[in-house]
Amino acid sequence: MAASLQAAATLMQPTKVGRNSSNSLVQLRSSPNFSKAFGLEPAASARVTCSLQSDLKELAQKCVDATKLAGFALATSALVVSGAGAEGAPKRLTFDEIQSKTYMEVKGTGTANQCPTIDGGSDAFSFKAGKYQAKKFCLEPTSFTVKAEGVSKNSPAEFQNTKLMTRLTYTLDEMEGPFEVSPDGTVKFEEKDGIDYAAVTVQLPGGERVPFLFTVKQLVASGKPESFSGEFLVPSYRGSSFLDPKGRGGSQGYDNAVALPAGGRGDEEELAKENVKNAAASKGKITLSVTKSKPETGEVIGVFESVQPSDTDLGAKAPKDVKIQGVWYAQLD
Numbered sequence: 001m002a003a004s005l006q007a008a009a010t011l012m013q014p015t016k017v018g019r020n021s022s023n024s025l026v027q028l029r030s031s032p033n034f035s036k037a038f039g040l041e042p043a044a045s046a047r048v049t050c051s052l053q054s055d056l057k058e059l060a061q062k063c064v065d066a067t068k069l070a071g072f073a074l075a076t077s078a079l080v081v082s083g084a085g086a087e088g089a090p091k092r093l094t095f096d097e098i099q100s101k102t103y104m105e106v107k108g109t110g111t112a113n114q115c116p117t118i119d120g121g122s123d124a125f126s127f128k129a130g131k132y133q134a135k136k137f138c139l140e141p142t143s144f145t146v147k148a149e150g151v152s153k154n155s156p157a158e159f160q161n162t163k164l165m166t167r168l169t170y171t172l173d174e175m176e177g178p179f180e181v182s183p184d185g186t187v188k189f190e191e192k193d194g195i196d197y198a199a200v201t202v203q204l205p206g207g208e209r210v211p212f213l214f215t216v217k218q219l220v221a222s223g224k225p226e227s228f229s230g231e232f233l234v235p236s237y238r239g240s241s242f243l244d245p246k247g248r249g250g251s252q253g254y255d256n257a258v259a260l261p262a263g264g265r266g267d268e269e270e271l272a273k274e275n276v277k278n279a280a281a282s283k284g285k286i287t288l289s290v291t292k293s294k295p296e297t298g299e300v301i302g303v304f305e306s307v308q309p310s311d312t313d314l315g316a317k318a319p320k321d322v323k324i325q326g327v328w329y330a331q332l333d
Helices: 002-011 032-037 053-085 095-100 269-275
Strands: 026-029 047-050 130-149 157-161 172-181 187-190 193-195 197-203 209-215 217-224 227-234 282-294 299-309 321-332
Touching: 130 197, 130 209, 187 227, 209 227, 209 299, 209 321, 217 282, 227 299
Parallel strands: none
Antiparallel strands: 026 047, 130 157, 130 172, 130 321, 172 187, 172 193, 187 217, 197 209, 217 227, 227 282, 282 299, 299 321
């Protein structure tokens, strides 16, 4: 930035006008016609002399001051932006701490997108055998990776880091369902209700954007508390009533693309996947692990890893595997 300011100041320095004049003055010789036009008597030695040196110096100084001011404002804004980005994610709070805050204290901080944590407790699953009701079940992703080919040519398909394109609205919360602890120490959880899906879009290193529906609908997970897993339903990213840009849909709209007759090219195999919309659901799998529990308050937290398919554009595209990792929280009652 300093080099740019110096270059701008150098360009704005006053230059000498009238190279043959020793005092850098511009001298214009008047003509008789010029004098008569303005009601002046012509004189043989009359000259109109204009000095530009002082005006140029004043103009250059003003430009330099304005350039310095703009540079200072630019540097200040850069510092403000870097300071805002350095704050990072907010501190993770307990359930009681979140409940004690007002709307204005939570607004814009990112806390509403976080699952609560536990203060104290044990590092193992300490609940006795019995039947419980899981409430406030929360899933907060901390990373999204997509299985795709690398940017380099002929690179094998592998899970690649992505850039999140969605705002902080991707956490699943307020889910509930029966939670059973068997005498042998195994657990079983069934998801019944709650905010159990969220539309998310991520971007691969090559620029391709991958939308998917992060969900654990109808999850049935069982196993040891250290690792209990199960399958869940992944609904279609778009419903059957969604119309594409050419007016085609699953339950309404055109059968074929506009201007293609029925029974003609619209039914060819290469166009069938675009014309025949498929809104069928698919399956995903998740593994959860308990990292800490607090039986006196009924709270339990842990980590999870989920693998599910991405959006297929109603059957027009092949789905990609999306791996979601994060933390979870629940209350057992």
